[in-house]
Amino acid sequence: MSAELSTPLPLVGGKQPSPQHPLGPLTASEITNSSQLIKSLWPTQTNIQFKSITLQEPSKAELVPFLAAERTAQATPTIDRRSFVVYYIRNTDKLHEAIVNLTHGKVESNLRLGPNVHSNADGDEMNAVERIALEDEGVKAELAKLQLPEGTVVISDPWIYGSDGINEGLFTDAKRMFQCFLYIRDPKNSSEADSNHYAMPLSISPVVSAETMKVTRIDNLPTGIDATTKEPSPYKVQPANEYISEAQTLRTDLKPLNVIQPEGASFQISNFSEQGHNVSWQKWTFKVGFNQREGMVLYDVYYAGRPLFYRLSLSDMNIPYADPRHPYHKKAAFDLGDAGAGIMANNLQLGCDCLGSIHYLSAVLNDDKGKPLEMPNVVCVHEQDNGIGWKHTNYRTGRAAVVRNRELVLQSIITVSNYEYILAFIFNQAGDVMYEVRATGILSTQPIDEGISVPWGTVVHPGVLAAHHQHIFSLRVDPMVDGPLNRVVYDEAHAMPRSDFNPHGVGYTVTETPITTSGGYDLDIDANRTFKIQNSTVKNPINGKSVGYKIMTPPFQKMLADQDSFHFKRAEFADHNIYVTSYKDGELYAGGKYTNQSRGGTGVRSWADRKDNVLDDDIVVWVQFGINHIPRIEDFPVMPCEIIKVHLKPVNFFDKNPALDVPPSEQRFNKSVLASTSHQQEVGAAVIGQSGEVCCVKEASKL
Ligand SMILES: [Cu+2]
The missing domain is CATH 3.10.450.40 (Nuclear Transport Factor 2; Chain: A,)
Structure with missing residues (x-):
């Protein structure tokens, strides 16, 4: 249900009721109201350059009771709507951040920031x-x-x-x-x-x-x-x-591959506010918001009525370059904080960016004048078939039990000048949530004299150098696995010492270590170190283990710029696979709130340095992943997608494979066709002659 507030809220002028859900992205009129209230603080001729006007999310203390009441269809408490506004007095360095109470039509705070604090480009x-x-x-x-x-x-x-x-x-x-x-x-x-x-x-x-x-x-x-x-x-x-199709000799042997869903898609989408969306699909329910900086944000993620994640979003990314020479030594893009994954989101096109039955979500952001800016089709929601979900064939009976792996994808594509990132939350029927980044687009290039090569980049075309660079991402996971208080533990697998019990030296065991203090933690491939988010108060009914979700994040080379460098100081997330912090309202961006020409000291490394308790507490887990992009000539003139994926996967959360109830994969449902009879295989078979001897063996087809 949508959270209709029982009493109308006064807006600017006290006239307009605004039954907006506290997590609903700002509406066009709220954006306009915010900018008008900010303008009213200044003399009328003041030229204000609005950088972002976005939802100031309520504190968790306010929101948790609201969401609980909403879930049980009880009357929800009243929460004031607020916007967070960042602006300059144009053509000055006078940067301000303000909080506007939209419910009461007043500016609650208005701070001048600086020095060395700068806002994003618009x-x-x-x-x-x-x-x-x-x-x-x-x-x-x-x-x-x-x-x-x-x-x-x-x-x-x-x-x-x-x-x-x-x-x-x-x-x-x-x-x-x-x-x-x-x-x-x-x-x-x-x-x-x-x-x-x-x-x-x-x-x-x-x-x-x-x-x-x-x-x-x-x-x-x-x-x-x-x-x-x-x-x-x-x-x-x-x-x-050139990369455009008319400049190529296009191959001609590609047959159509249509994704047809004759009965439509299996997800349901409704509005929880004017700009916010509820999604339900295959036991999953969650809310989708969208903002200037993070783009897609998921809230209140549940599976089969059990809480998993309070909030999920891409929190930050940093792309430091390898060329040490002026002015390239300063190249280190923070595409979310310097530009914005929301404002850079593409208008996705039917039949191009996603296949099948597509539902698009649109958004409204702001322009530099403080006016609403329509952002059509910034998220596409669709299902995809990702091969087999699970299978077993009983070789004695020949019966195969098999299901397909259907996935729900929420995809957003951002263009940041030369580069594209295809960002997706993916859900499956086995309780997994995945976050996938596909890096594509065009390399950031620079001139190089002909006939030379340098060890910090790759020549991708005559006279063109693509410098090496790292892409380092930070996924913010605010968990509530079966409840609000969680812990992070890590498993390690170790060889069992030789003993009378292990006389052949083959045994190994797994140890589990809880993380008690906020900090940065790393994978250890040799120990198979695996981080898990657990609720230690909820035990699996079969094996007695704490219910949890493990974090499968691919290893990556941490930031190469040295620890005294500005790159290192600024990208506070780039030095560890995992950060665990205690929850604090407003700590959303791993590199800090203002990344443009930042100095460091305002991100997750600093928050982790509080050395807070994170054991069985309200915690936030920051998951880093990335690639060290050593350009190939094949990455030019446009780069084939480089795919990186983080999995959040249940561990002892269910009492068996949660995808057992997925209907079997059958031809009457799938309606596949034979591509060609020439691809039918013959099996190797022995034929018995009249006197019972094996008279001939037909060989298996080599096709
Ligand atoms: Cu790259």
């Missing part, structure tokens, strides 16, 4: 910076030295400036800036707006101030084997390297 600002970099007379003069062919189109990719602690004149990172990397479109095809400019990088890099919105500096990029830079000289145009 779309309008990025477009303006692109234009400013290219219109600057100094940049034009530098470009002229390249003697580009007439009609060449120059493209500017503004990058978040990064941090290096240098505060010297024009080389300061104390002010918010953009480092623009320049490229050209293929001059032979310059009218093609989708030409891959990353195949044609230039060595000129303007820096634009976010305050003055002017070019403050023009860097020449190093293009050799060391850090020396050269004055721009005539540019050698290399062949194009």
Whole structure:
């Protein structure tokens, strides 16, 4: 049911009732009300640049009783609706964060932040910076030295400036800036707006101030084997390297593969608020929210009526680059905090991004003027068949028991300049929740002199270097496995010492160690170390073990930048596979609330340093995963998806395989067809002759 509040809530002006659920993403009118209330704090001519206007989620102390009442269809307590607003006075460094009480129509707090605190870039600002970099007379003069062919189109990719602690004149990172990397479109095809400019990088890099919105500096990029830079000289145009289909000779032997669900999809979706959605599917129920920073957020995740997760979201990501030379040494993108997984979400298209019976969720965010910004089709919900779920054939009877593995996918795709991330929560029928990242899109490229190679990057095209970089993600898991108080333990498997009991030296045992203090913890492949979230007060009725969910997260190389580097200080999550912290309201982002040109000290490493008790308490588990992306030439001009997946999997939570009740996989349901009779296999068989002897053995087909 939706949580209808019994008494109408006064909004701005006290006129409008707003029966909004406390977890419902802000509505368009709430966004407008928020920005109006902020504007009313300032003189009327003040030009405010709104960075984000998003739901200020209620405290857990308020929300837990609400959700409990909602679940049992009791009257829900009243919770004020609040928004969290981040804004600048435009063209200044005056950054503010405010909390607006929408229920009572007032600004509850309004703080000036800084120094060295900077907000995310926004779309309008990025477009303006692109234009400013290219219109600057100094940049034009530098470009002229390249003697580009007439009609060449120059493209500017503004990058978040990064941090290096240098505060010297024009080389300061104390002010918010953009480092623009320049490229050209293929001059032979310059009218093609989708030409891959990353195949044609230039060595000129303007820096634009976010305050003055002017070019403050023009860097020449190093293009050799060391850090020396050269004055721009005539540019050698290399062949194009396009990814668009019309530039390819397309293969012609691909037959259609249609996903048809003749009776529709097996999930149900309803609204729990104007912008919030309930999803139920195969014993799973949860709520879906969406915000500027995290994109999709799942709340109140239950399986078969048992609580599992209070909140799940991608909390942060960091992509530090390997090139040590100025200005590349500052490249370390925090795509959520510097840009926003919500605001960068693609408008997903039917028949392209997901197959089958698709339901799309749309969202409303804000623009820089504080107006609502419609974000259509930012999440697609669909089912997929992922092969066999489980199978056994009794070889004595020949009877095969088999079920398919049906999955529910909630997918969102973000584009952050050159790169794409396909982000998905995936549920199955065996109680697993998975979080999958597919990294794709185009490598961030830079110019390199022809005929050389460097050990911090890969040449992917003549004159084009793709520097090595790490992608490090942090999934925030706020668990409530069979109740609000949980612990994290880790299992290790160890060889049993030789003894009279183990005389052959083959035995091994598993130990379980609880984590008592908040901190960062690591996988140990040699010990098969496995982290589990448990509820120690609920025991499995069969084996007496604590019910739990294990975290299967792939190993990755931790951040390579050294511990004194700004990369390391800023990405507070990048040094451990797992962080466990005690729950505190507002601790949502592993790299801290403000990542743009951040200095560190505001993220999960700092919270873990409180050394809080995390045993049988309200805890948060931060799961890190990633790849060290050593570019291949095959990753260019567009990268085949690199897939990384975290599994949350029941351990002693059920009393047997929870997918036993999935109906058998049968032809009358699946309606498969034979592709070709030539693929039928003959079995090896012996034929008995008249006198009982084996007269011939037919060989199995080699097909
Ligand atoms: Cu990469």
